[in-house]
Amino acid sequence: MSTMIGNDKTMKVGSRSMGRTAAFWTVTLILGFSIALSGIGQLMRYGGNVDLVTEIGFPLYITTILGVWKLLGVIAIVMPGFPRLKEWAYSGLFFLMTGAALSHAFANDYGDGGFHVILPLFYAALGIASWALRPKNRRL
Numbered sequence: 001m002s003t004m005i006g007n008d009k010t011m012k013v014g015s016r017s018m019g020r021t022a023a024f025w026t027v028t029l030i031l032g033f034s035i036a037l038s039g040i041g042q043l044m045r046y047g048g049n050v051d052l053v054t055e056i057g058f059p060l061y062i063t064t065i066l067g068v069w070k071l072l073g074v075i076a077i078v079m080p081g082f083p084r085l086k087e088w089a090y091s092g093l094f095f096l097m098t099g100a101a102l103s104h105a106f107a108n109d110y111g112d113g114g115f116h117v118i119l120p121l122f123y124a125a126l127g128i129a130s131w132a133l134r135p136k137n138r139r140l
Contacts, residue, residue, distance in 0.1 A: 024133035031126040032074045035093065039070030052116070056107035069096060077130065083140045090131045097124035 042049045042063040053062050069092065076082065076089035097120040104116040111117070 020133055021135055024130065024135060027126055027133060028077065028130040031093075031123065031130050032078050034123060034126075035070050036074045039067040039074070041067075042070070043067035056103055056109050058103075066096070083138055086134075086138060087140060090127055093127045094124050097121065097127065 041047060045060070045063055049063055050060060053066075054060060073089040073093045073096075076085045077093075100120040101117045101124070104110065104120075109116055
């Protein structure tokens with residue numbers, strides 16, 4: 001009977017670990033895909049990316065800087081190894097996204113329904129969730 005309980009505990013721990021890993025990759029892939037698309041859009045100066053930065057007073061060249069940072073951050077978070085680099089990438093994406101939300105808020109450019117503030121804060125929250133759920137082999 002004690003062997004059976006031990007196996008049940010092992011199964012519960014294993015399924016919890018698998019669930020946490022699945023949650024990590026789900027959140028991380030949504031974050032990575034969204035930030036990568038945003039970065040590519042900024043590098044290509046596609047659609048509203050030009051208006052988003054110039055209407056709040058930033059020079060147009062900032063789209064190149066932000067686009068490169070976003071793509072490098074996504075690569076660092078998704079690739080295996082380099083746990084210290086991942087820490088920097090997570091913090092960089094957090095500062096990038098909260099900075100975007102604050103920039104739009106301070107410029108009174110909230111967008112439809114606060115979209116210009118809410119979306120970057122949502123991405124910052126996804127970054128926090130991905131960081132908190134990361135497996136032990138992706139931690140320092």
